[in-house]
Amino acid sequence: MRRLTAAVAAALLVVSAAACSSEREGPDNTADTAKGFAADALIGVALPSKTSENWVLAGDLFTNGLTEAGFQSDVQYAGASTTVADQQAQITAMITKGAKVIVIGATDAAQLSTQVAQAKQSGAVVIAYDRLITNTPDVDYYIAFDNFEVGRLQGQALLDGMKAKKATGPWTIELFSGSPDDNNSGVFFNGAMDVLKPAIASGDVVVGSGQTEVKQTATQGWKAENAQSRMDSLLNSTYAGGKTLDGVLSPNDTLARAIITSVKSAGKPLPIVTGQDSEVESVKSIMAGEQYSTINKDTRKLVAETITMVKALQTGGTPTVNDTKSYDNGVKVVPAYLLPPVIVTKANAAEAYANDPKLAPLTK
């Protein structure tokens, strides 16, 4: 009997705790947000380490854009090695300083639940920027380029590039994916495989090494040296006997250049290599006919749209989203605002970068 009472009491406690927490944290019930916040409030921006140019750009754009919009800003990057702990500490510090919105480009999607829970408890709104934060109910919005579409465009570019070079198959390829702790990596890969799988199934495309699982193709930390050493060992094994490599699916520009370096130093002909991010050195490489493609995800647009979200929250409004189904983070489907990525090859580079003062001159 006593046990039963204890169980009932425990159950009641759970129910009332749940009721409390839903009053405090329920999505339609965020009293603080509904009232908005001061026009000069502090906005925190926690970015990962600078694994590609887009992150470097984003930091400056956030600092300037938030200041111009009248906010105070605190923009931080995770360091190069202790990335997860750095980012966790930076987010905690932003909460302590009273940030009203915390924009996060996660260094590890699954390691921020404690910090975002603290952020929610303090009344701050959490926006996942470019990379989704997983396994937590405490992320309010997601803003990114359409990652699945990025992958599809990469897969299609790989097929198109190989066909343009050699009209009929079979074509032999290798697959690379990004860092497993970045939620985007699997989404890019799945998008690319959505296009490549039928060609692999029909035998038109052959993965030379047979390594087709995302785990086998991963590049820890998005580090160039990791992609380069995997490419070195593929060339020394699968391709040692002189087998032709027609194409490489590379998830971004930094890794594309590492793969190209590896192929060059092995003295082999360059395959079609895809990329992403429109990095300066890759745009030069595309114009020189080495890297085949990249993806234009204009960081200026992504940051501007994020600041638009922050402004909506400041006035007590609801930020605009255009996707409420794609990004299930394991606990909830996070309302997302997705921008369209653009595929860029030598053929459309001038047009694609016409409005980019840094890249346009490279395409002349």
Ligand code: BGC
């Ligand atoms: C971004 C890519 C970038 C990669 C490595 C991803 O999450 O979406 O644009 O290339 O991180 O920094």
